[in-house]
Amino acid sequence: VNGGSFALGSSLPTNLSSNGIFISGSGEFNFQQDSNNLLKQSGGTFQIKSQNATISGSSVTIGAEDFDLQASTLRLQSAAGGKLALGGTLPTNLSSNGIFLSGSGEFNIQKDSDEYFRFTTTNGLDISVQNFDLKTTSQHISSSRGGVIAMGGTIPMNLQSNGIMLSGSGEFNLQSDSSNFIRQTNGTFSIQSQNATISGSSVTIGAETF
Numbered sequence: 001v002n003g004g005s006f007a008l009g010s011s012l013p014t015n016l017s018s019n020g021i022f023i024s025g026s027g028e029f030n031f032q033q034d035s036n037n038l039l040k041q042s043g044g045t046f047q048i049k050s051q052n053a054t055i056s057g058s059s060v061t062i063g064a065e066d067f068d069l070q071a072s073t074l075r076l077q078s079a080a081g082g083k084l085a086l087g088g089t090l091p092t093n094l095s096s097n098g099i100f101l102s103g104s105g106e107f108n109i110q111k112d113s114d115e116y117f118r119f120t121t122t123n124g125l126d127i128s129v130q131n132f133d134l135k136t137t138s139q140h141i142s143s144s145r146g147g148v149i150a151m152g153g154t155i156p157m158n159l160q161s162n163g164i165m166l167s168g169s170g171e172f173n174l175q176s177d178s179s180n181f182i183r184q185t186n187g188t189f190s191i192q193s194q195n196a197t198i199s200g201s202s203v204t205i206g207a208e209t210f
Contacts, residue, residue, distance in 0.1 A: 006021075018032065038050075051072065053071070064078070074086055086100075097110050150165045179194050
């Protein structure tokens with residue numbers, strides 16, 4: 001004991017950032033193997049840092065006004081409303097690869113600059129993907145085959161099925177049944193109805209053959 005401090009180590013630590021064990025009469029301490037593995041209380045801040053850590057028990061409670069847990073692929077912070085970051089390289093903002101969740105409600109889940117699912121207060125919800133497929137029991141939206149939107153009690157699979165089908169090629173079919181539809185396919189525009197009414201102050205129908 002020397003001047004209210006206690007130090008142990010192969011090279012005696014002289015402060016709260018050196019490898020070894022350093023305990024101060026002020027109540028501050030540092031148990032440190034290296035800069036990546038330590039247990040420290042300094043300047044009112046309690047810090048645990050480890051490259052590999054295990055905390056277990058039937059009940060574990062951690063309470064603190066400020067909290068910062070960091071590993072090589074994860075960081076959990078209480079600062080600035082709270083942040084959670086996950087990634088091979090930890091993301092530090094809402095445009096970096098990885099997962100970044102902010103206590104403000106903003107988030108970014110990003111593979112790269114072309115594929116992400118993001119919400120910011122500035123730009124709202126932003127989704128960018130190279131391939132997209134959304135399917136429910138009555139609707140299918142897909143980026144395949146130039147883009148397809150299909151809707152129906154039974155989702156139509158082609159341009160002759162009941163329901164609504166819109167193709168990125170410009171073809172479409174709006175069909176109640178095989179006798180009632182409006183269709184554009186293979187360069188042909190077709191309207192078929194069991195009962196049809198066309199009215200207006202001026203109605204013009206122009207065609208090479210009619």
